[in-house]
Amino acid sequence: MDSATINNSLLEVFSSVLEESAFMFTEPGDESSLEEVTDHYVMVTIGFSGPTSGKIILAVPEEIVPQITANMLGMDEDDPLVLENPHDGLKELINVVCGNLATQIMGAEVVVNLEIPETQLIEADRLEALFIDDQPMIVLIDDYPSILTARIISDQEST
Amino acid sequence: MAYNILIIDDSTTARSVISKTLEMAGVPVGEVYFAENGIKALQILKNEWVDLAFTDINMPEMSGMELVQTMSEDDELREIPIVVVSTEGSQTRIDELRSHGIRAYIRKPFTPEELKQVVDNLMEGEK
Numbered sequence: 001m002d003s004a005t006i007n008n009s010l011l012e013v014f015s016s017v018l019e020e021s022a023f024m025f026t027e028p029g030d031e032s033s034l035e036e037v038t039d040h041y042v043m044v045t046i047g048f049s050g051p052t053s054g055k056i057i058l059a060v061p062e063e064i065v066p067q068i069t070a071n072m073l074g075m076d077e078d079d080p081l082v083l084e085n086p087h088d089g090l091k092e093l094i095n096v097v098c099g100n101l102a103t104q105i106m107g108a109e110v111v112v113n114l115e116i117p118e119t120q121l122i123e124a125d126r127l128e129a130l131f132i133d134d135q136p137m138i139v140l141i142d143d144y145p146s147i148l149t150a151r152i153i154s155d156q157e158s159t
Numbered sequence: 160m161a162y163n164i165l166i167i168d169d170s171t172t173a174r175s176v177i178s179k180t181l182e183m184a185g186v187p188v189g190e191v192y193f194a195e196n197g198i199k200a201l202q203i204l205k206n207e208w209v210d211l212a213f214t215d216i217n218m219p220e221m222s223g224m225e226l227v228q229t230m231s232e233d234d235e236l237r238e239i240p241i242v243v244v245s246t247e248g249s250q251t252r253i254d255e256l257r258s259h260g261i262r263a264y265i266r267k268p269f270t271p272e273e274l275k276q277v278v279d280n281l282m283e284g285e286k
Contacts, residue, residue, distance in 0.1 A: 017268060089172045095170070095267075096267045097246075099245065100266075103247075109249070114246070116169065
């Protein structure tokens with residue numbers, strides 16, 4: 001399965017899960033939308049292994065991360081639960097996306113193991129370098145430019 | 160009758176979403192206990208009366224699969240209905256979980272209606 005097909009499915013699943021879980025919407029973006037929006041991005045990654053193995057990577061501006069978590073919880077951004085774990089919603093979001101994507105691209109009969117999602121804070125000017133080997137999609141989440149990509153490490157189905 | 164419920168997930172967000180969704184769905188809830196993995200869940204189950212448990216699969220230290228297996232081998236704990244709430248959609252894995260005695264499976268993301276339907280079906284059978 002080629003990266004473009006997987007990325008198309010990823011965008012479809014991501015948009016659907018984001019809308020259903022956090023009541024936020026995506027629009028297509030381009031490289032110009034990444035310019036000088038924020039100083040820092042929160043990057044969340046989750047690995048998966050099965051007939052196709054790889055990672056899903058999402059980087060969103062630090063400013064909207066608490067909003068994503070708050071929306072998923074149905075709480076305000078200043079709620080103590082959100083303030084204590086501002087990145088937790090992003091981890092849960094990518095976990096749900098990865099599970100649903102795995103079923104979509106590999107089918108319901110195979111077992112796919114998901115890793116525990118991890119987040120890290122990165123400076124905006126390091127963002128492009130992190131994705132040098134990928135073909136990232138730029139999506140606007142409620143007008144905030146974000147980067148989403150699937151990095152395929154091995155694919156038994158295509159060998 | 161209100162049900163004492165145990166929610167096991169390593170994500171604070173996921174635990175809170177399940178708890179709030181049960182409330183929104185009108186499920187009569189007594190005490191709600193939270194655990195971040197299977198080990199913590201077993202500690203709670205030793206000390207508290209629980210009518211129904213919701214567990215994720217993919218957790219550090221002790222996974223949902225290991226928890227389900229452990230509970231199925233315990234004379235008292237095997238009677239507690241377990242609902243797996245997970246992102247994974249593998250029918251093979253769901254069948255394996257069912258063979259260890261889980262009563263229901265809910266895929267994330269889920270609606271309050273789906274959750275209520277599962278609880279109603281399960282607890283009706285328990286009466």
